[in-house]
Amino acid sequence: MFRDLIAYLDSIKARDPAPRSRWEILLYPGLWALGFHRVAHWLFIGEIYFLARLVNHFSRMLTGIDIHPGAKIGRHFFLDHGFTVIGETAEIGDNVTIYQCVTLGGTNPANGEPGKRHPTIEDDCIIGSGAQILGPITVGKRARVGANAVVTGDVPEGATMVGQKARSTLVAAENYARDFVPYGTPCSQITDPLTQKLEAMQAKIDALEARLGEKSDDGGEPERRDRA
Template sequence: MFERLREDIQSVFHRDPAARNAFEVLTCYPGMHAIWLHRLGHALWVRDFKWLARLVSNFGRWMTGIEIHPGATIGRRFFIDHGMGIVIGETAEIGDDVTLYQGVTLGGTSWNKGKRHPTLENGVVVGAGAKVLGPFTVGAGAKIGSNAVVTKEVPPGATAVGIPGRIIVKTEDSEVEAKRKAMAEKIGFDAYGVSGDMPDPVARAIGQMLDHLQAVDERLEGMCGALTNLGSDYCGKELPALPEEDFVELTQGEAKPADAKQAAQGDTQPH
């Protein structure tokens, strides 16, 4: 028991830089209190003291604002940060080293008995306000973005965002990424806008556009090569340049000059 307690406290230090000492964690972290009360309630539940287990669970909800059904199965080093508003259903299964933030729901989409809540494998992180609903698996090391609503399986190591939840690609094949960067530089765009370090749906869409432009460019080069072999000088003409002053951004309804890098990235800051 004391080993598990020490393990829980250390998991807080690993994942919360605001934690200062063990006494503070023991007395001031409702996520820890909810987990410890759940262990008591779960032990009663599996021994068929159902009402008493629910009473302990309800007491934990009243004390911490975190509702964990005593039937839920939770692994080691589970960490709940802030915690208020978390709901974990009866048939939910949570692996080791999982992290949940406030407002998370691990819920069901059916009133039928049986498995109806999600399974979170080891190392999963679920952001604030996210809803994971249904009897599917979130793979090891996966991340669920804040306020996402996820109703389908998430592969290991993937990131799911949005409503409904969709998988975003965090890293791209190095060869594909190199081609995209070359094309972006060729047309005056900064490759940062399509970097694999930014797993954003808009960046992904821009990346696909660059893939298409790359394919068109290669096809045109092939056609020019064929025309040159036939004696035509059509492809000897230079392509029009892309001067930086041609790139503009709209600010409060007025156009003003912007460099090519800004045009590529887009200004997402409020004016």
Template structure:
């Protein structure tokens, strides 16, 4: 148990450059919220719903983070700052990071399967500042939801989505999926969606130019061969 706690604190330190020691991380509201949620979830599974809600209310009062006792959460879950809301039927995988003011919200139960109305978050996903993920959708492994995005459709593994409604970024995320990226998206102009669209158009133009040159070369060769045959 102690080794598990040390591994959990180290996983947070790897994602947050601010703490200078494990003791400091122990004061994080996200750590307290998760610890109290583990208790509330145990009570919820035992069908002690009122007691689970009491623990949930205490956690929300102390941390400004509201995790429904029914939510299922994996290992090394990190909430960076408060004002996060996680709904009852949410399922969160391992090594997931959620930033402040994010919401895993629900929709009409009839829209889901078996009453599931909240998202499923894959391992290693990042939900950034102020984003809203709604409904029984799936956020794939290592996927990233950009700041203030509103997600209502499934997000593929490794994909980065931004905007309202959220749409995939136009450049493949594979190259910068190799390490953790704070807040889920790059801050440089290189990864701005409009800049990416321009870059893709440039690539397409270069491809078309190359194809045109190839066709011209093939035509010239065909004409030269035809001239030799006529001669």
């Protein structure tokens, strides 16, 4: 156990130039958050849910890091700084590095049934500060996610993902969910840019056909403007 701790501290020191000794690393909030999570996860697996949540609650107050007791985390996980949220069904491999203010968040399953809602981060990934990785997606081995990037689709091994852009999902008014939708981002909504453009084009065509139909019903013809 002592050797495992030394190996873990050395793995952090290899990725962070700031500490001058292993003693400094022992004061890192990410290290404490992971230690509390190991206990909370053990309780969670044993179906002692209240105590698992209690440990998680104490850890969050102490470190500012919220790791759900159900999350699965591998070896040598380095959580630099804090203010990070890791959801219940998230899975993190070995030697993963996550910087501050990252969210491994969920999306509401399209079928409404409980299940995998959070991302899987494979071995040796680096997640930059402020990144938002949402839904039951997979970030492949050795992938990099840049600061403040928003990732909602699978990331290939070794890829680097940067940037963010919010796009309309073009939810029709009559289909808009009036009830509360967990996470605000159901999987059934359209997020592919090409599909969105096709949907927008189809909506314009439908609107033009409706106008032409109204003109035909009135027995008139569309007005034409003479060019000057």
